[in-house]
Amino acid sequence: MSDEPTPTDNGLAARLRAATDAAHRAAESTPYVTALIDGQVNRAGYAALVAQHYFIYETLEQAAEAMRDDPVAGPFVVDELTRLPRLAEDLAFLLGPGWREEIAPNAATEAYRQRLREVCFTWPAGFIAHHYTRYLGDLSGGAFVAAAVRRTYEFSGDEGTRFYQFDIASRGRFKREYRARLDALPLDDTEFDRAAEEAVIAFYLNQGVFQELGAATMEAV
Numbered sequence: 001m002s003d004e005p006t007p008t009d010n011g012l013a014a015r016l017r018a019a020t021d022a023a024h025r026a027a028e029s030t031p032y033v034t035a036l037i038d039g040q041v042n043r044a045g046y047a048a049l050v051a052q053h054y055f056i057y058e059t060l061e062q063a064a065e066a067m068r069d070d071p072v073a074g075p076f077v078v079d080e081l082t083r084l085p086r087l088a089e090d091l092a093f094l095l096g097p098g099w100r101e102e103i104a105p106n107a108a109t110e111a112y113r114q115r116l117r118e119v120c121f122t123w124p125a126g127f128i129a130h131h132y133t134r135y136l137g138d139l140s141g142g143a144f145v146a147a148a149v150r151r152t153y154e155f156s157g158d159e160g161t162r163f164y165q166f167d168i169a170s171r172g173r174f175k176r177e178y179r180a181r182l183d184a185l186p187l188d189d190t191e192f193d194r195a196a197e198e199a200v201i202a203f204y205l206n207q208g209v210f211q212e213l214g215a216a217t218m219e220a221v
Contacts, residue, residue, distance in 0.1 A: 011183035012192060016132065019196035023203035028141070030207055032214030037145070039152035045217035046149060046160075047094040051103035052209050053163065054087040059113045060134060063120035063127055073124035073131075075181055080174075081135050086162040093160050106216070108208035115205060119198060125191055128182075129198035133206070136178060138164065139171050 027033075035041050036049070061084050067073040091099040105113065119126035142164035149161050158165050168174045187195065 011179075012185055012187065013179035013182035015192065016182060016196055016199060020133070020199045020203055023200045023207075024137075027203045027207040027210065030210040030214060032210045032217070035214070036152075037148045039148065041152075041217060043094070043153055045213070046153065047091070048213055048217065050087060050090050050094060050160075050163065052106060052109045052213065054084070054091060054103065055105040055109050056112055056116070056134070056209075057083045057087060059116045060120065060130060063116060064131070066121045067124065067127050070124050070127075072185065073127045076128055076131050076178075080167050081138075083138070083163055086165065089162045090160050106209070106212045108205070108212040112205040112209060115201065125185070125187060125195040126198050128185070129195045130202045132178075132182070133199050133202035136175065139166065139168075139175055142166075143171075 032041070032045075032049075036046065061082060064077045064082075068077045088099075091103065095102050116130060120130055121127075146158075146161040146164035149155065153160065155161060166174075
């Protein structure tokens with residue numbers, strides 16, 4: 001990855017960030033997220049978030065396997081980003097060995113997964129839009145969220161927050177190289193606009209998951 005170009009201020013990565021900025025801010029400012037960071041969601045409410053993430057990443061990482069050999073989307077399938085095993089570890093810690101029988105996708109998560117099934121298995125730029133929305137967000141804000149969660153629930157080490165841990169030497173360097181990959185995509189303006197619209201949809205689907213979690217855990221928020 002070290003031979004990849006440096007992202008440019010007017011490249012696809014910067015344009016994608018600008019196109020999704022409002023949707024991104026709307027998702028991260030939902031009452032549930034604010035309450036989680038402020039330590040106002042109980043442990044069960046946090047476990048519910050981990051469970052919804054499990055179902056989302058289950059579908060997205062199935063799509064990643066389908067796209068692994070695609071010439072456009074394949075370079076974004078990086079094994080170090082895989083989250084599903086870490087989510088399983090967190091759920092086992094939070095809910096015990098029978099965790100799989102205790103969780104189910106809520107309605108917003110199921111809508112999110114349905115969208116992933118519709119676009120991510122056959123449309124490379126659509127897969128990249130959803131991949132960007134999830135994984136770059138995990139890399140950018142994950143350490144902050146993990147620290148807040150550990151502080152609230154007094155978890156030891158990375159227990160319960162392994163989802164936010166990546167086997168990556170430098171997150172900053174990895175994100176720069178990821179954005180360079182975006183800049184190198186062979187997308188014309190029409191295809192870029194479609195991909196940017198899909199990324200906006202992804203952020204709003206994520207917001208819907210947070211809103212449903214907030215409603216379900218209102219007494220803890």
